[in-house]
Amino acid sequence: MRHLLSIADLSKPEAISILDTAVELARVSDGAVKKLPTLRGRTIVNLFAEDSTRTRISFEAAAKRLSADVINFSAKGSSLSKGESLKDTALTLQAMGADAVIIRHSSSGAPQRLADSSWMQGSVINAGDGTHEHPSQALLDAFTIRKHLGKGSSDLQGIKVAIVGDVLHSRVARSNVLLLNLLGAKVTLVAPPTLLPVGVESWPVAVSYNFDEVVASVDVVMMLRVQQERMSDLFFPNAREYSRYFGLNSERLALMKPSSIVMHPGPMNRGLEISADVADSARSVIVEQVANGVSVRMAILYVLLAGQPLEVGGN
Numbered sequence: 001m002r003h004l005l006s007i008a009d010l011s012k013p014e015a016i017s018i019l020d021t022a023v024e025l026a027r028v029s030d031g032a033v034k035k036l037p038t039l040r041g042r043t044i045v046n047l048f049a050e051d052s053t054r055t056r057i058s059f060e061a062a063a064k065r066l067s068a069d070v071i072n073f074s075a076k077g078s079s080l081s082k083g084e085s086l087k088d089t090a091l092t093l094q095a096m097g098a099d100a101v102i103i104r105h106s107s108s109g110a111p112q113r114l115a116d117s118s119w120m121q122g123s124v125i126n127a128g129d130g131t132h133e134h135p136s137q138a139l140l141d142a143f144t145i146r147k148h149l150g151k152g153s154s155d156l157q158g159i160k161v162a163i164v165g166d167v168l169h170s171r172v173a174r175s176n177v178l179l180l181n182l183l184g185a186k187v188t189l190v191a192p193p194t195l196l197p198v199g200v201e202s203w204p205v206a207v208s209y210n211f212d213e214v215v216a217s218v219d220v221v222m223m224l225r226v227q228q229e230r231m232s233d234l235f236f237p238n239a240r241e242y243s244r245y246f247g248l249n250s251e252r253l254a255l256m257k258p259s260s261i262v263m264h265p266g267p268m269n270r271g272l273e274i275s276a277d278v279a280d281s282a283r284s285v286i287v288e289q290v291a292n293g294v295s296v297r298m299a300i301l302y303v304l305l306a307g308q309p310l311e312v313g314g315n
């Protein structure tokens, strides 16, 4: 494996080996000395042409814990904001000897374009491209689900997951549908018809417009952010209506199975898709998702750049 562009590029054993490697690396993150020498002397560039908090700092922490040199490059303050092309940016990264580029871009397909080009030789990792995919988020979500509900099994066979909200604009939903399906989970999308993509019938999911009908039967409720910045039209009447039908509040939380968990990739619109008390409740694993993100991104860098998964059970 040279690049991580889409979950569709992963086989089930490859996905599981990233998750298993992350379990081993999480032990390092939990220890007193958080660093491994694995990527010493390697250069990793964080190229963020779109806003990000969690994903950017998480990849940075992951690369540093593997002792790589990290160059942070964001659109604001770089020549990208002067309209420099992806090609010229890539040529610059190549000249600096980047071994890997972690790219977030508002255009779906930008990471693929970089990987297919001869502009640079390093690995390309998609950190979110337009409304297309966000594979590292799906892997950290699967890691989190497996930790809570995996019952010792290596995949997610039979686990029921509801993905709720703005599926239309969500790269997190697209990557999660692919990965959860690959790992044997059953996915139901819950959204108003206006926030479901054209062609959703061909996705390997069930679809519901009624959150109350789904909430009691699933093991995981994964809420999505309402992506107002990508909305040029009116997709729902108003925020109150949206929360009433598609928000996760304490009344709906009370309907959930006692063992079920609440997830959200962040950033949250508290009071819109999720109420503040639910976000902060004992059932919410939202902060843990962020912590798990570092271990999973270490595993991605490890597998791509060190070339092999860590021995499970090794030290």
Ligand code: NCD
Pocket: 054, 055, 128, 134, 137, 171, 172, 224, 225, 227, 265, 266, 267
């Ligand atoms: C997501 C993203 O940027 O795609 N956030 C994230 O990476 N943690 C989801 C979102 O923006 O809603």
